[in-house]
Amino acid sequence: MRENTFVRRYGLIILAGVVVGAAALILTAAGNPKNMGFCIACFERDIAGALGLHGAGKVQYLRPEIPGIVLGAMLSAFVFREFKARAGSCPASRFVVGLFVMIGALVFLGCPLRMVIRLGGGDLTAVAGLLGFLAGILAGIVFLKKGFSLGRAYPVKMGEGFALPAVMLGLLALLLLAPGLLKFSEEGPGSMRAFWLISLAAGLAVGFIAQRSRLCMAGGLRDAFLIQDFTLLAGFLAIWATVTVGNLIMGNYSLSMTSQPIAHSQHLWSFLGMALAGWGSILLGGCPLRQLILAGEGNGDAAVTVLGMVTGAAIAHNFGLAGNADSAVDGVYKVGGVGSAGMIAVVIGFAVLLAVSLLHLPGKEEA
Amino acid sequence: MVDARGQSCPIPVVMTRRVLEKETPARLEVLVDAQVAVENVTRCARSLGYQVTAEPQGADFKLTLTK
Numbered sequence: 001m002r003e004n005t006f007v008r009r010y011g012l013i014i015l016a017g018v019v020v021g022a023a024a025l026i027l028t029a030a031g032n033p034k035n036m037g038f039c040i041a042c043f044e045r046d047i048a049g050a051l052g053l054h055g056a057g058k059v060q061y062l063r064p065e066i067p068g069i070v071l072g073a074m075l076s077a078f079v080f081r082e083f084k085a086r087a088g089s090c091p092a093s094r095f096v097v098g099l100f101v102m103i104g105a106l107v108f109l110g111c112p113l114r115m116v117i118r119l120g121g122g123d124l125t126a127v128a129g130l131l132g133f134l135a136g137i138l139a140g141i142v143f144l145k146k147g148f149s150l151g152r153a154y155p156v157k158m159g160e161g162f163a164l165p166a167v168m169l170g171l172l173a174l175l176l177l178a179p180g181l182l183k184f185s186e187e188g189p190g191s192m193r194a195f196w197l198i199s200l201a202a203g204l205a206v207g208f209i210a211q212r213s214r215l216c217m218a219g220g221l222r223d224a225f226l227i228q229d230f231t232l233l234a235g236f237l238a239i240w241a242t243v244t245v246g247n248l249i250m251g252n253y254s255l256s257m258t259s260q261p262i263a264h265s266q267h268l269w270s271f272l273g274m275a276l277a278g279w280g281s282i283l284l285g286g287c288p289l290r291q292l293i294l295a296g297e298g299n300g301d302a303a304v305t306v307l308g309m310v311t312g313a314a315i316a317h318n319f320g321l322a323g324n325a326d327s328a329v330d331g332v333y334k335v336g337g338v339g340s341a342g343m344i345a346v347v348i349g350f351a352v353l354l355a356v357s358l359l360h361l362p363g364k365e366e367a
Numbered sequence: 368m369v370d371a372r373g374q375s376c377p378i379p380v381v382m383t384r385r386v387l388e389k390e391t392p393a394r395l396e397v398l399v400d401a402q403v404a405v406e407n408v409t410r411c412a413r414s415l416g417y418q419v420t421a422e423p424q425g426a427d428f429k430l431t432l433t434k
Contacts, residue, residue, distance in 0.1 A: 084401070086400070088373075089375065149374060149378050153375075154373060155400075216376075219376060222377065285377075286375075
């Protein structure tokens with residue numbers, strides 16, 4: 001009986017974690033950058049680059065994983081009758097918060113999902129990111145407990161629910177039918193890519209199961225601390241475990257602070273970048289992956305958040321805010337990290353999140 | 368009655384829990400509009416010793432929590 005309860009409660013979410021972890025391993029083996037089989041922030045940044053929204057030549061590619069996730073989630077939502085067009089919960093605030101979540105993630109060099117994948121590759125520089133993510137979530141929880149809410153969303157016409165899925169179909173059409181319009185990196189992470197069909201299939205699978213299981217990187221830690229519910233955290237841990245085991249089997253596990261793929265060792269800024277991403281994710285009701293899933297379920301507010309994140313990626317690279325990876329040049333190890341513009345952007349981000357948090361607390365009559 | 372329709376995760380749970388802990392009512396109705404909120408509120412209420420029934424109400428769901 002107890003076993004049945006465990007399976008019923010944790011079976012699907014652990015399966016989702018295993019699928020996401022396996023998809024990340026497969027994509028890396030098929031050509032995606034190391035420890036970046038999946039990364040929502042990085043891939044949205046690459047898409048921004050492919051569309052010419054920023055000019056960072058090393059991170060431009062229309063990653064089919066992102067359209068795959070949104071469309072996979074939409075498919076699942078339709079199959080299980082959960083597709084509902086909803087919108088109207090402070091979309092402008094969500095756009096801005098999404099923008100700063102992206103900047104925080106790019107300062108760290110990865111979204112919360114890639115943070116887990118980096119940990120699963122033995123990348124100890126991601127530990128500072130994990131601690132920062134946790135700190136950001138705890139900050140968000142303080143405001144949730146005080147009654148923070150961006151307000152309710154309302155039912156809207158179906159067309160609004162199809163907005164982001166339609167954009168994603170359009171992006172896929174550009175990639176397959178008019179690639180000449182897009183920019184493609186010839187070196188750097190953007191040039192490392194799995195065959196598009198593998199990427200799309202992995203995205204669809206992840207989108208489908210993440211919709212079913214409600215997988216959310218921020219939700220796992222949030223629920224554990226806020227309501228002592230460990231369901232979503234099990235998915236977080238299952239990704240970590242799957243990627244760790246897979247990397248160990250394939251000989252790609254490297255437990256170290258140095259020479260990690262697309263990572264830097266400025267721990268303070270890894271911490272602060274992910275703290276920004278964590279706090280923002282709590283205000284938004286979910287991590288960057290979850291925003292894609294919600295947009296696939298017809299949530300127009302999540303769609304606006306995703307557009308805010310893409311804009312944040314463009315800003316991050318146009319103004320040199322993103323972190324630079326450590327690198328070895330001519331045998332000399334060069335520590336990367338964050339420039340002063342990135343540091344200032346993170347500080348501004350904290351001020352913006354604090355303002356959004358305070359401005360959306362209940363008034364005296366509502367408390 | 369708690370009206371948590373249209374609220375982002377985990378606010379339906381936070382709203383419900385606040386009432387359950389402050390007022391410990393023998394019975395509470397919670398309105399939500401997403402399956403995920405039904406699941407989350409149900410889990411939370413059960414952990415606080417309530418029994419939960421859920422019924423569709425138009426495009427929404429009405430949860431009845433009883434102790």
